[in-house]
Amino acid sequence: MPLDPQAKRIIDATNALGLPPVEQMTPAEARESMRTRTAALGPVEEVPRVEDHQVPVDGGHVTVRCYTPAGGGPFPALVFFHGGGWVIGDLYTHDGICRSLANAAACVVASVDYRLAPEHTYPVAAEDAFAATRWIAQHGSRLGVDSRRLAVGGDSAGGNLAAAVTLMARDRGGPSLALQALIYPVTQHGFDTRSYEEHADGYLLTRTGMRWFWDHYLRRPEDGRQPYASPLLAPALDGLPPALVITAEYDPLCDEGEAYAARLREAGVPVTLTRYPGMIHGFFRMINLVDKARAARDEVAAALRKTFA
Template structure:
């Protein structure tokens, strides 16, 4: 059962995705206070500025509701259902069950509408702070990636906290990657080109899986695609504080996600299994496509991880989307600059996988 606030949020979001893309930038600025928002030389995208103003008008601030996982998941589902693009078409979508360390791991396979040689496969881990998100919350994004990159996407529904603490999500993600390497041909994909990727917490999982695969002597992913990844749980970067309120993901959200993921796990925030930027050795990892957003609390740690990979000799393509907020991969329906940012990073993904 939805709350009054959730119903108001849903109505506002549905109206927004219909109206905002049609408005000129000047009108968008007027609707959200009349002045552009500029921080660190970055100017917030007008459509996102309207969206954030509408969110505040409904009393919404951040993704975590009352520090409650179930309420927060319900709120996140409303956001996902009312801001997605239901008309993104791919050739086929089917459910997959992957053997995991604690039972079957549900997954969803998206096939591209391409002929000829088998296309690459991306093993995708959704964001949501290891607590929120599922196959449905990122369905539209995975369709968009599969369609526009012309690749297969295998979205993984790894175990979430608080029901399953770290390293459950890591174990499921690694098992899914290994299964994908073995079964890529069965999915119609090219077994020589299997990449990993994800947004936020999913980006964290993607880079941890890459390092664990290296350490275990497994075949490395063709690419690690890290979309505004969380890489440093110490939370000491400037952007965590500077951008920690008013831009969808808040500082409180991030802290609560981390605490929920780690509580009772026996892992410390400085463990490279959860803070990959603190790993001693990043040499020999897969090439990385790292995407950060100018108005994201996780911006600086994503930038730092890209720099540390490069220092270790890893090939890095670092795309800084200066006008974007955390979560923009799920906001493509807003059009304009958001759609352009998604198009750029998906085009880059396609180009990198085509070269492998």
């Protein structure tokens, strides 16, 4: 399918800003750029309660922001990890989509402000993500969460972390997870798939940009072969929770997300895979601007509601 007209408008508007590509920025500059561009995503929804919690992790604490919907708890919960190549992004950049998911799915969304690279290289983000998930499972009553009904999810690098958390939970004896919602996830340290070849440039996320993100995330290149960095390379994927995998047609990461869905299915994991035609990487946050972003939000919310029913 041709590039969606709404996606093209996003690309044109972004290019008109005249910003340098991410690989020409420092991490600090790239973080500020993403925060600035987040304001263009439009207004956010009201949620009855938003609370921050400090969660202990190895070497410090991370913030978990809990969005609680209307109604009586305890609620099921989605533990959400934001995208941004493990280098950029934060609670603010994904505030809008977390609010919308909490309302649409009628669940608590617990957004994890994991520590970023290059200040904290692999495996810090993955370990933070797992520690936060385990803490939420252990403190459900304090959070108004039913710890028996937990899911994990995230977009891009956040999808990578969500996949890693499911592997870690299986390998380390819990917590039990009911669903993994992976939105155009990074699943391997590699840049030679067909979607990388066909969409290397021109669609906001580029192959050169992804190399920059990976170079900042990994302490050394060989870490990219570790399963918690590249879930697609995990020797076994059995025993993992059901998966919803969303990909975008004009995304360099499209093929690796779909390859991961295929490997999960081969391992006996129930999988729903949806490729959004005409879409670009990053569209999921654009619920005020792109019709298919709202459709994807609704698909994730419906999967959560069905899982938690």
